[in-house]
Amino acid sequence: MTAGDGERTGERELLDRVFLTRVVEPGDEAAGRWLRRYGPGETARRLRDGGEPLPGVSATRWGGLLARARRADPARDLDEARRTGVRFVVPGDTEWPGQLDDLGDARPLGLWVRGRPGLRMCALRSVAVVGARACTEYGTHVAGTLAAELAERGWVVVSGGAYGIDGAAHRGALAAGGATVAVLACGVDRPYPRGHTALIDRIAEQGLVIGELPPGEHPTPSRFVLRNRVIAALTRGTVVVEAACRSGSLVTARAAARLGRLTMGVPGPVTSGLSAGVHDMLRGEAVLVTDAAEVAEVVGAMGELAPARRGPVLPRDLLEPAARDVLAALPGDRAAPAGEIACDAGTTPDDAIARLYELRALGYVERHGDGWKLTRQAMISARTGRERC
Numbered sequence: 185m186t187a188g189d190g191e192r193t194g195e196r197e198l199l200d201r202v203f204l205t206r207v208v209e210p211g212d213e214a215a216g217r218w219l220r221r222y223g224p225g226e227t228a229r230r231l232r233d234g235g236e237p238l239p240g241v242s243a244t245r246w247g248g249l250l251a252r253a254r255r256a257d258p259a260r261d262l263d264e265a266r267r268t269g270v271r272f273v274v275p276g277d278t279e280w281p282g283q284l285d286d287l288g289d290a291r292p293l294g295l296w297v298r299g300r301p302g303l304r305m306c307a308l309r310s311v312a313v314v315g316a317r318a319c320t321e322y323g324t325h326v327a328g329t330l331a332a333e334l335a336e337r338g339w340v341v342v343s344g345g346a347y348g349i350d351g352a353a354h355r356g357a358l359a360a361g362g363a364t365v366a367v368l369a370c371g372v373d374r375p376y377p378r379g380h381t382a383l384i385d386r387i388a389e390q391g392l393v394i395g396e397l398p399p400g401e402h403p404t405p406s407r408f409v410l411r412n413r414v415i416a417a418l419t420r421g422t423v424v425v426e427a428a429c430r431s432g433s434l435v436t437a438r439a440a441a442r443l444g445r446l447t448m449g450v451p452g453p454v455t456s457g458l459s460a461g462v463h464d465m466l467r468g469e470a471v472l473v474t475d476a477a478e479v480a481e482v483v484g485a486m487g488e489l490a491p492a493r494r495g496p497v498l499p500r501d502l503l504e505p506a507a508r509d510v511l512a513a514l515p516g517d518r519a520a521p522a523g524e525i526a527c528d529a530g531t532t533p534d535d536a537i538a539r540l541y542e543l544r545a546l547g548y549v550e551r552h553g554d555g556w557k558l559t560r561q562a563m564i565s566a567r568t569g570r571e572r573c
Contacts, residue, residue, distance in 0.1 A: 199258045200228040201274050201294045202398065206256035207231055207249055208293070210396040211410040214240045216289025224293075264399045268373050270298045281307040284417050286443050292396045292414060298372045299392035306365055306392055310340040311483055312415045312440070314433040315349025315425035316458050323349055323426035323458065326450055328356035330423065333476030335362020340391070342367065342419050344411065345384055347377060349425045349433070354383060358390055367418070368395040369403040369411040376403050412436040421446030421483040423473060427461035434461050441469060446482050448473045499546070506531065510539040511548055516563060519555030 201224050208215040218227040218238050230238055231253040237246040265272060273279045274294040281304045284291055297303055313331050315323060331341045331353040341357040343350040345366035357364035366387045370376045372395045375384040387393055396414065397407070412432065416422055416439035424447075427433045437447045447470040452459030466472050473479050477491060500508065513528035513536075514520060526536035540556050543549045548562045 197224050198272065198274060198294075199262070200224040202258035202261050202272060203228050203232075203253075203256050204293050205396065205398045206258070206261065207252045209410070210292065210407060211287075211290045211413060213289040214238075215293070216291060219293070220289065261398045265296060265373070268298075268399070270296050270372055270399070273297050273303055279303050281418060283307065284414070287413060287417050290413060295394050295396060295414075296372045296398065297392060297394050299388045301363060301392055303365075303392060303394065306340045306363060307342075307418050309338060310342050310365065310419045311479060312342045312419040312422040312436060313349070313353035313425065314343055314412075314415065314422060314427075314436050315353075316427050316431050316433065317346050317348035317350075318458070319348040319352070319426045320452075320456065320458060322452060324352045327352035327425045328359075330425070330450070330476055330479070331356030331364070332360040332362075334479060335360040335364070337476055337480055338362075339476075339480070340365060342415055344368070344408075344415060345376070345380055345387070345393070347379070351380060351383060353425075354387055358386060363391040365392045365394060365418070367411055367415050368393060369397070369407040370395060371397050371399045371401040373399045374402065408432060409435055413439045416440035416445060417443055419445065421448060421479070423448045423450065423479055424462050424465060424470075425450045426452060426456075426458045427465075428458050429461045429464065431461050434465070437465060437470065446471065448479060448482055450474060500548075503546075506535070507539045507542055510536055511543055511562075514549060514556060514558050516558060519552040519557035521555050525556060 204215065204224060204227065215227070217240065227238065230236070231249060234250045237243070241249070262272065272294050275285070275291070279302050295303065311334055313327055315327060327349045334341055335357040340363045341353050342365045343353045345351070345354065345368055354364045354366060364387055366384055368376060372393045375381040384393055409432065412435045416436050422437050422440040422445060424433050424437050441447050447465065449462040449465045449470045449472060451466065451472060452462060454463070471482050473482065500511065503511065509529045509531065510525060513525045522537050522540065523533050525540070526533045529536055540549055544551065547559060549556050550559050
């Protein structure tokens with residue numbers, strides 16, 4: 185076969201796959217089996233010709249597929265896409281993210297891509313940040329901050345372009361100058377929701393807008409659900425920021441878990457129904473995360489560890505153990521003689537006196553006649569947990 189024959193074969197397969205995106209719904213596993221068994225060319229031919237039904241479909245469904253096939257015009261779809269700066273990426277292309285193959289027969293027929301960066305490179309180091317549409321101010325703040333910090337660490341933030349947590353995640357990544365990917369449940373030339381038109385246009389300028397549906401197609405509830413499997417498969421892990429028990433973002437997390445991806449959740453108030461779904465995840469296999477460093481530790485390379493969580497180092501923490509023991513032995517309500525303090529500290533009177541003078545120099549104790557007493561500021565810091573010395 186000559187190079188020209190190969191190019192013509194590639195162009196025919198591209199047109200066949202574009203045709204099929206008009207005929208079958210995203211995630212149709214029956215169509216995936218047809219492609220695996222017959223290839224896109226034969227599958228498309230049988231739908232165009234309207235001959236013997238393909239296996240696994242009823243007569244009613246076959247009739248519906250044929251009606252769709254009669255309206256499909258793949259050449260027009262490709263021309264419209266190219267006119268609006270959209271390309272169609274199919275399995276086998278250098279830009280195709282191999283991790284989508286984990287979806288098996290539910291793998292997309294291809295992806296319509298709007299934006300300059302390469303899809304495969306964007307997906308190599310990506311994290312999904314998803315959550316409730318009707319989110320709280322807390323959720324918006326957390327999602328935006330988390331996405332911005334991930335972008336600063338070189339991660340690509342993937343979400344669904346919706347109101348609420350999705351929008352906050354996209355904006356956070358964009359504000360940090362990072363790349364973000366919006367996976368839509370409609371044609372990429374038809375931003376949805378309409379209120380996010382400007383946001384989606386900006387995502388296309390700085391990152392990518394992708395989808396399985398051809399130009400002009402509108403979203404439906406089932407398409408939103410099926411879109412979530414692409415978000416899950418495309419990324420190394422999924423972070424859910426806020427989600428009620430029936431939230432669609434939990435569908436993404438469950439899809440990620442089925443695919444062997446990592447699932448994470450950001451906890452919220454236990455009194456908030458919008459965090460109930462996240463908390464239920466965290467009781468299972470999901471990992472609790474609170475910032476980008478912890479997300480990177482879960483999904484990043486070996487050794488990409490979040491810093492250990494520690495409280496502030498107080499001045500009394502810097503005291504030698506013997507001095508801390510003497511300080512702890514002083515009663516809080518009166519002055520005590522050195523002998524009593526030595527006994528309670530488990531040391532000798534001479535050593536206790538030496539430590540008491542050391543503590544006096546540091547402002548912890550003061551002398552009252554033959555006794556020793558905590559200073560006022562030492563007593564305040566002991567009650568409040570704050571050091572002022």
